Amino acid sequence: MDSGNVLLASGSMGGGGGGAQLKNPTLICVPIMADTVDEMLVKVGQAKSASADLVEIRLDYLRSFVDPRGDLAALVNGSSLPTLFTYRPRWEGGQYEGDESKRLDALKLAMDLGADYIDVELQVAGDFIGSLHGSRPSKCKVIVSSHNYECTPSVEDLGDLVARIQATGADIVKIATTALDITDVARMFQIMVHSQVPFIGLVMGERGLISRVLCAKFGGYLTFGILESGVVSAPGQPLVKDLLDLYNFRQISADTKVFGIIGRPVGHSKSPVLYNEAFKSAGFNGVYVHLLVDDLARFLQTYSSPDFAGFSCTIPHKEDAVKCCDEVDPVAKSIGAVNCIVRRESDGKLFGFNTDYVGAISAIEEGLQASGNGSSSLSGSPLAGKLFVVIGAGGAGKALAYGAKEKGAKVVIANRTYGEFPAQR
Secondary structure (H helix, E strand, O other), X not given: OOOOOEOOOOOOOOOOOOOOOOOOOOEEEEEEOOXXXXXHHHHHHHHHHOOOOEEEEEHHXXXXXOOHHHHXXXXXXXXXXXXXXXXXXXXXXXXXXXXXXXXXXXXXXXXXXXXXXXXXXXXXXXXXXXXXXXXXXXXXXXXXXXXOOOOOOOHHHHHHHHHHHHHOOOOEEEEEEEOOOOOHHHHHHHHHHHOOOOEEEEEXXXXXXXXXXXXXXHOOOEEXXXXXXXXXXXXXXXXXXXXXXXXXXXXXXXXXXXXXXXXXXXXXXXXXXXXXXXHHHHOOXXXXXXXXXXXXXXXXXXXXXXXXXXXXXXXXXXXXXXXXXXXXXXXXXXXXXXXXXXXXXXXXXXXXXXOHHHHXXXXXXXXXXXXOOOOOOOOOOOOOOOEEEEEOOOHHHHHHHHHHHHOOXXXXXXXXXXXXXXXXX
16 A cells, blocks of 8 residues: 555554553663673663663674673673664674674574573574574564665565564564655554554654654554664664653653654754643643655645644745645635644644744844834834845745735845746735
């Protein structure tokens, strides 16, 4: 199901961990990558201080691993958090290039020494699990993973992949794909919400960021969060601090409403900081996320569930939003740009508004009055009769021009392309 309306129902199935005060059981895992065992244990301590639930020990990042038993025992016994051991080979996106039997033997040894989880790749999982002859420690759960660094397959293909992973005897299914478009993530959510087994489903890249946050809503077993910017084990991993403090990850539930800022680019926007803090202060069950959108119509059609309740809209989509909404406020229609989209819960219809002109014009009026440049015009606006120059004829420019004209200013538009600002406006 790669196109058309994707109706996402909220799920409640997920991983363990967390106290009764949490609204979801999805775990936060910190990938630990370092040259030495001692450095890894320092980072484990940092992960615990950051309120992570477990750590992924990436053995393939160790500069020296000549004493597997000693090093693994030190990592297991020295870790203050539950441990997931991964020894990722180059052919699956990792760093290891050595002998396969030694790699898999290290994972078996980690199980024997008390690891809580080990991650083994689908390509070798059947033989690996079969070689355990049913004698694996009951404490250790086996995650069988598949990584696609090219794209996100269809729902049907993802479903087949889940079945193949389950057939190996996996305790937990993990699938990581790549987002070519933000709508790709919807397919992962569909698999996640209907999964009958513990499922980790993540979509890599900036367009897949919502998979790492909203997995808590749709029933994912765990997500990954990093300790410092840029130090990632896969593209698009957010900071643990952002998961907890920005997105209020622990409070996301199946009933959480999703909002976000639609744009391209969008990662620089501070809107999530403002709205998520407001939601928290008001006790509102919502989360506000960055949405890197290439095709607005496709995005709105795909995420058509009432769960996706409203959006802010920024460049380059404000003008396209007028055409994508079912109804548009008369002021927004006059401006020719929408920066706020609200979905009506009763029928799913989209309503478009423009608040740019109110916020910007009010701020300019207040600035003029504070500087003593305000006039006592009949209109009551310090802009009345003044020359108002707008540089640019995009959505924000249209809103400013409209607002200034309504306040009685003489408006002049400066833009690179004459035809982008219709004469009637």
